[in-house]
Amino acid sequence: MKPSPSNAGTPDDRATVEASSGQALMESAQAWARRAERSADGSLQAWLHCASDAYRALAADERTSADAAALATRAAAEVLSRVLHQHPDAWSPGRVRIGEVRFHVELRDVSPDLRPPLRIRRAQDVSMDAFDGERHSRPGFGVPVAVLPLRWDAEPLHRLAPRSGVFRNLTAWIEPDASQPDAAPRLVFADPLKLDALSIGAHRFPLARDTSAGYAWGMEVSKLERLGLWGLIGGRQIGQRAGLYLLEDYDPGKRPLVMIHGLGSNPLIWSRLSNAVWGADDLRARFQIWQVVYQTDAPLLVARLRLQDYLDAAWRELDPKGERKARAGTVLIGHSMGGVVSRLLCAHSGDALWNAAFLVPPASLRASAEDLALIQRIFSFHPYPGVSRAVFLAAPHRGSPSAATLPGRVTRDLVGRRAVEVHALRRIALANPEAIRPELRAVFEQGWINSITTLQAEQPVRRAAEALLPAPGIAYNTIAGVQPGRRMKSDGVVPLESALIPGAESSLVVESGHRVHEHPLAVAEVLRILRGAGAH
Structure with missing residues (x-):
C-alpha cells in the first residue's frame, strides 16, 4: 500500500518506499537472471536487463544493496563474456549494436594514452604464466578487464608511451540511463586506480580490480623479447625503440x-x-x-x-x-x-676514467669540437x-x-660497432695515437670496443x-x-x-x-x- 499524501514525506515512509522499490527491482533482476539462464538466443538481452535492474536496486535499499551489487557484477560478467566473444576488438566509445541488442560504451577516468579502438579481455581470461601464476586482484563491484590498443604500431600520444603499446587494467559494469528509462544501457569501462569506488545514492561500492592482467596480456604480444638479443648483435629495431x-x-x-x-x-x-x-x-x-x-x-x-x-x-x-x-x-x-x-x-667519475684511457688532458687532443665534447661526456660525469x-x-x-x-x-666479434660514440673515439685515436694508453691504442683505432x-x-x-x-x-x-x-x-x-x-x-x-x-x-x-x- 502506498503511503497517504499527508505522511509520504516522513523519513520512515520514504525508507518504506525505498525498501519496497529496492525489493521489487531485485525481484525483477532475479527474474531476468532466471530467464537468461534458461535462454540461449535471448540471454544477452536478458543479462543486460538483469544488470540494469540490479544497478537501480543499489540505490534503493541498503538491505538489498550487497545482493544487488553481486547480481549486477555477475550480470555484467555474463554480458562481457558474450559480447567479447562476438566482438573482441575495435572497441570505441559510443553506440554499439550486436544483433538486436543495443548499448552505449563509455570510457570513464581512463588514461588519455589508451586511445581507441581497443582490444578488451576479461582479466580472468588472461593467463598468468608470465608471473608464474601470481595474480594480484581485489574483489568488489564490477568486472576487471585488460585493455590494449588495437593498433600497436600507432604513434603514441607522447614519446614516453611504450612503442609496443599501452596497456591498462580497467573495471566494467552496466549502468541504466537514469534520464531515459527506456534508453539503451551503458557499458562503462573505468580505471579503478583513479575511481576507487562507485557512489550510487547514499551507498559507496569499492570497485573490483586486477593489477596483473593488462601487463600479462601485453607481454604475450610484445616483440621486445625477440628484439633484445638481436639488438645485441646489431639489429636496428631495438635501437629504434630505445628510450x-x-x-x-x-x-x-x-x-x-x-x-x-x-x-x-x-x-x-x-x-x-x-x-x-x-x-x-x-x-x-x-x-x-x-x-x-x-x-x-x-x-x-x-x-x-x-x-x-x-x-x-x-x-x-x-x-x-x-x-x-x-x-x-x-x-x-x-x-x-x-x-x-x-x-x-x-x-662521480672525477679524472679516473679519462686517465685510464688517455695520456693527455682533453685540451691537448686534435679533434673536432663535436667529437671532443661527446668523448668528454662519456668519460666525465656526475x-x-x-x-x-x-x-x-x-x-x-x-x-x-x-x-x-x-x-x-x-x-664480442658479432656485436655491432655502429655506435656514433665509438666512431668519434676512433677518429680521435687515429688523429692522436700518442695520446692513447698503449694497451688501448689498437682497440680504439680499430673501433673494437x-x-x-x-x-x-x-x-x-x-x-x-x-x-x-x-x-x-x-x-x-x-x-x-x-x-x-x-x-x-x-x-x-x-x-x-x-x-x-x-x-x-x-x-x-x-x-x-x-x-x-x-x-x-x-x-x-x-x-x-x-x-x-x-x-x-
Missing part, C-alpha cells in the same frame, strides 16, 4: 622506479617485480614504474651516457621547470650490465640528479670472466670504473645468485665477488642462476628495500 617509457600515467607526486635491463635483454625481464609492486597498495601509492629500452651492443660508458640522455628527455617533457616532487627520490634497479650502468649513474637509491642484481661490478671465454669472444669488451675483467677503463661507488647520500643494495655445485661461487655468468661491493646497505645471496631478478626471494627483497626507502 625511457612510463608503464602508467605520470604522477608528479610518486617516486620513479627506473628499471634497467642487462646485456642482450629487454624490459620484459622485470615482469614479476613490476607485477609485485603494482599488487602492493603501499608501494603502488609511492612509486611509479619506468622502464628503459637500450641497445646493449654499445660500450658500458656509452650506455651510461645514453641512459642519462633518456632521463633528461623524460624530465624535459614531464617537469621542465624541475618543480615536481617526483624529481627527488628516484630509485634505480639494474640487472647484470644494467646494474653496472645504474652504479655509474650514481657516481651522479644523476634526484637519484636517492639503487638496487643492483647480479651486476658484474668487477667484470665477468665469461666475456673473455670462447663464447664471449665470439659474441663494445659492451662485451668493456665487461672484461682486465679492461683498463673497466678496472678504473670498478672503484666508482655511489656518491654519499645515495644508498645502495646488492642481490646476487649462486649456483650450487660450482667450484667458484657464481650465478653461471657473474662471480659472487664481482656482484657484491663494499658499502652496500644490504647484500642478499640466493641460490639462483643469472636470472636472479625472477627469484621470489629476490623480488621479496626488492619490495622490502622499497618499503624502507622513505628515509633516503
Whole structure:
C-alpha cells in the first residue's frame, strides 16, 4: 500500500518506499537472471536487463544493496563474456549494436594514452604464466578487464608511451540511463586506480580490480623479447625503440622506479617485480614504474651516457621547470650490465676514467669540437640528479670472466660497432695515437670496443670504473645468485665477488642462476628495500 499524501514525506515512509522499490527491482533482476539462464538466443538481452535492474536496486535499499551489487557484477560478467566473444576488438566509445541488442560504451577516468579502438579481455581470461601464476586482484563491484590498443604500431600520444603499446587494467559494469528509462544501457569501462569506488545514492561500492592482467596480456604480444638479443648483435629495431617509457600515467607526486635491463635483454625481464609492486597498495601509492629500452651492443660508458640522455628527455617533457616532487627520490634497479650502468649513474667519475684511457688532458687532443665534447661526456660525469637509491642484481661490478671465454669472444666479434660514440673515439685515436694508453691504442683505432669488451675483467677503463661507488647520500643494495655445485661461487655468468661491493646497505645471496631478478626471494627483497626507502 502506498503511503497517504499527508505522511509520504516522513523519513520512515520514504525508507518504506525505498525498501519496497529496492525489493521489487531485485525481484525483477532475479527474474531476468532466471530467464537468461534458461535462454540461449535471448540471454544477452536478458543479462543486460538483469544488470540494469540490479544497478537501480543499489540505490534503493541498503538491505538489498550487497545482493544487488553481486547480481549486477555477475550480470555484467555474463554480458562481457558474450559480447567479447562476438566482438573482441575495435572497441570505441559510443553506440554499439550486436544483433538486436543495443548499448552505449563509455570510457570513464581512463588514461588519455589508451586511445581507441581497443582490444578488451576479461582479466580472468588472461593467463598468468608470465608471473608464474601470481595474480594480484581485489574483489568488489564490477568486472576487471585488460585493455590494449588495437593498433600497436600507432604513434603514441607522447614519446614516453611504450612503442609496443599501452596497456591498462580497467573495471566494467552496466549502468541504466537514469534520464531515459527506456534508453539503451551503458557499458562503462573505468580505471579503478583513479575511481576507487562507485557512489550510487547514499551507498559507496569499492570497485573490483586486477593489477596483473593488462601487463600479462601485453607481454604475450610484445616483440621486445625477440628484439633484445638481436639488438645485441646489431639489429636496428631495438635501437629504434630505445628510450625511457612510463608503464602508467605520470604522477608528479610518486617516486620513479627506473628499471634497467642487462646485456642482450629487454624490459620484459622485470615482469614479476613490476607485477609485485603494482599488487602492493603501499608501494603502488609511492612509486611509479619506468622502464628503459637500450641497445646493449654499445660500450658500458656509452650506455651510461645514453641512459642519462633518456632521463633528461623524460624530465624535459614531464617537469621542465624541475618543480615536481617526483624529481627527488628516484630509485634505480639494474640487472647484470644494467646494474653496472645504474652504479655509474650514481657516481662521480672525477679524472679516473679519462686517465685510464688517455695520456693527455682533453685540451691537448686534435679533434673536432663535436667529437671532443661527446668523448668528454662519456668519460666525465656526475651522479644523476634526484637519484636517492639503487638496487643492483647480479651486476658484474668487477667484470665477468665469461666475456673473455670462447663464447664471449665470439659474441664480442658479432656485436655491432655502429655506435656514433665509438666512431668519434676512433677518429680521435687515429688523429692522436700518442695520446692513447698503449694497451688501448689498437682497440680504439680499430673501433673494437663494445659492451662485451668493456665487461672484461682486465679492461683498463673497466678496472678504473670498478672503484666508482655511489656518491654519499645515495644508498645502495646488492642481490646476487649462486649456483650450487660450482667450484667458484657464481650465478653461471657473474662471480659472487664481482656482484657484491663494499658499502652496500644490504647484500642478499640466493641460490639462483643469472636470472636472479625472477627469484621470489629476490623480488621479496626488492619490495622490502622499497618499503624502507622513505628515509633516503
